[in-house]
Amino acid sequence: MPGWLGGGNTRTRGSAAEQAALAHLRAQGLRLVERNYRTPGRGGGEIDLILREPDGTLxxxxxxxxxxxxxxxxxASIGAIKQGRIVLxxxxxxxxxxxxxxxxxxxxxxxxxxxxxxxAAFDAG
Structure with missing residues (x-):
């Protein structure tokens, strides 16, 4: 078990997981555009990472x-409600x-x- 998953609070572990994911995606040629984008107001959505593929795909x-x-x-922990908030x-x-x-x-x-x-784990439909 990696130490970054086992210790600290949820926010610290989440940030460490995002950093590991970002490093993995950058190694695959993606470029970071924005991190932790949130919609204004309550009940909105959040996107952990927004990146751009070399071909321009966001x-x-x-x-x-x-x-x-x-x-x-x-x-398996990303259900329909969470997907809907990400799409929003x-x-x-x-x-x-x-x-x-x-x-x-x-x-x-x-x-x-x-x-x-x-x-392409899910779509906007």
């Missing part, structure tokens, strides 16, 4: 980490673009020391 990334893969693992936040974010680029929703699931990048 990638909205949800990062989930669990100590191990029991109970379905990290990826992405739509809000895209309002700043006159002509929105191609986009997709990815998940970086971290189970123990295993990092899995799930491209």
């Amino acid at each position: 990638v909205f990334v949800e990062v989930r980490a669990r100590i191990d893969a029991s109970r379905g693992g990290a990826a 936040a992405a739509r809000h974010y895209l309002l700043r673009h006159r002509s929105p680029p191609p986009c997709r929703f990815d998940v970086v699931a971290i189970d123990g020391e295993r990092i899995e990048w799930l491209k």
Whole structure:
């Protein structure tokens, strides 16, 4: 079990997981655009990482980490309500673009020391 998942409070562990995910995605050629984008007001959404692929695709990334893969693992913890909030936040974010680029929703699931990048994990529908 990696130390960053086992110690500290939830915010500290979440930040460490996002940093590990970001390092993994940067190593794959993606470039960070924004981190922890939140919509204004209560009940809105949040996007952990917004990155850009070399081809220009904007990638909205949800990062989930669990100590191990029991109970379905990290990826299984992203339900329909959470997906809806991420889509809401992405739509809000895209309002700043006159002509929105191609986009997709990815998940970086971290189970123990295993990092899995799930491209196009869900869609806006």
